[in-house]
Amino acid sequence: MPILTILGGGAWGSALANLGGKKGSRVNLWSRSSSFNLESVITGADVVVSAVSMKGVGATVDRLLALELSPGTIIVTVTKGLDPASTRTPSQIWQNAFPNNSIVVLSGPNLSEEIQQGLPAATVAASWDLAAAKQVQNIYSSDIFRVYVNEDPLGTELGGTLKNVFAIAAGVCDGLQLGTNAKSALLTRALPEMIRVGVRLGSRAETFYGLSGLGDLLATCNSPLSRNYRVGFGLAKGKSLEQILQELQSTAEGVNTTNVLIDLANQRGIEVPVSRQVYRLLNGEITPEHAVLSLMERTLKPE
Ligand SMILES: NC(=O)C1=CN([C@@H]2O[C@H](COP(=O)(O)OP(=O)(O)OC[C@H]3O[C@@H](n4cnc5c(N)ncnc54)[C@H](OP(=O)(O)O)[C@@H]3O)[C@@H](O)[C@H]2O)C=CC1
Numbered sequence: 001m002p003i004l005t006i007l008g009g010g011a012w013g014s015a016l017a018n019l020g021g022k023k024g025s026r027v028n029l030w031s032r033s034s035s036f037n038l039e040s041v042i043t044g045a046d047v048v049v050s051a052v053s054m055k056g057v058g059a060t061v062d063r064l065l066a067l068e069l070s071p072g073t074i075i076v077t078v079t080k081g082l083d084p085a086s087t088r089t090p091s092q093i094w095q096n097a098f099p100n101n102s103i104v105v106l107s108g109p110n111l112s113e114e115i116q117q118g119l120p121a122a123t124v125a126a127s128w129d130l131a132a133a134k135q136v137q138n139i140y141s142s143d144i145f146r147v148y149v150n151e152d153p154l155g156t157e158l159g160g161t162l163k164n165v166f167a168i169a170a171g172v173c174d175g176l177q178l179g180t181n182a183k184s185a186l187l188t189r190a191l192p193e194m195i196r197v198g199v200r201l202g203s204r205a206e207t208f209y210g211l212s213g214l215g216d217l218l219a220t221c222n223s224p225l226s227r228n229y230r231v232g233f234g235l236a237k238g239k240s241l242e243q244i245l246q247e248l249q250s251t252a253e254g255v256n257t258t259n260v261l262i263d264l265a266n267q268r269g270i271e272v273p274v275s276r277q278v279y280r281l282l283n284g285e286i287t288p289e290h291a292v293l294s295l296m297e298r299t300l301k302p303e
């Protein structure tokens with residue numbers, strides 16, 4: 001029976017603990033408020049899943065570095081964010097800290113509330129080490145959770161990370177009641193923007209057409225269960241970002257991701273028109289209506 005240790009007892013960590021238990025793994029769920037110590041649940045673990053938000057990744061890596069993690073332990077990262085200081089993804093941070101361990105990215109259209117209700121979903125386990133990805137596939141696949149594998153961890157991770165920026169835009173679109181045509185245009189233009197960034201950072205374009213890219217874009221941009229969508233919706237309804245985040249009482253990674261993405265785009269000269277309007281909106285430079293107008297009035301070009 002595999003031993004699975006989840007780090008982070010938030011919405012997604014809790015759902016992943018339940019999903020892991022369904023398939024018969026022995027599951028430990030650890031969070032900073034746990035009464036047991038981290039070492040006791042790391043020792044002997046076959047798989048350690050990091051389910052903390054971006055702001056907790058550095059501290060979690062440091063905690064594990066202080067312990068003896070076996071090189072045979074697979075590290076799975078499910079965080080959908082970018083590090084503001086280095087612009088690196090969580091899997092890059094984990095790989096850098098643990099060069100001898102296999103790192104697997106688990107990402108897809110996986111709204112935790114639906115999964116906790118037992119509704120069916122699919123996802124992707126991605127790694128340079130395909131055997132490790134397949135091990136995670138076996139541990140997590142069940143009658144309600146179908147896991148695919150691929151060998152593009154960066155593309156898989158960036159799909160789940162970048163779609164949060166567009167989920168904010170989609171929330172604005174729905175909050176302003178712009179209609180189905182506008183929403184379709186937004187989501188369709190979001191995909192090449194994600195691919196442009198992903199390919200420049202070293203991912204494969206085709207990964208973004210799969211579950212972790214287009215799949216997660218559709219789920220998150222169409223669901224009020226998404227916290228990032230709710231950020232955009234709230235802004236369109238005239239609430240301040242501060243008030244929205246206070247009411248959410250949960251993680252909306254898209255806010256930080258937008259800021260880091262614009263840094264990256266500026267450094268590398270990547271064209272990200274939709275993300276740039278989301279950035280200006282989040283930073284109080286424009287109104288939601290002005291953001292829409294700016295996109296409509298861009299220089300005309302071929303599709
Ligand atoms: N909810 C969802 O539907 C999905 C979420 N994700 C991603 O998973 C990640 C976690 O999201 P979610 O569980 O929903 O968020 P929550 O807001 O529910 O939980 C936040 C988690 O991050 C941890 N955390 C926050 N700050 C720190 C810190 N400074 N040090 C250590 N740990 C910290 C918390 O740890 P602790 O438990 O110790 O308090 C908690 O586990 C995000 O990147 C999100 O994008 C991915 C797929 C689906």
Ligand SMILES: O=C(CO)COP(=O)(O)O
Binds near residue numbers: 110226
């Ligand atoms: O990533 C998610 C679903 O795949 C969760 O989206 P939110 O973080 O916007 O709630």
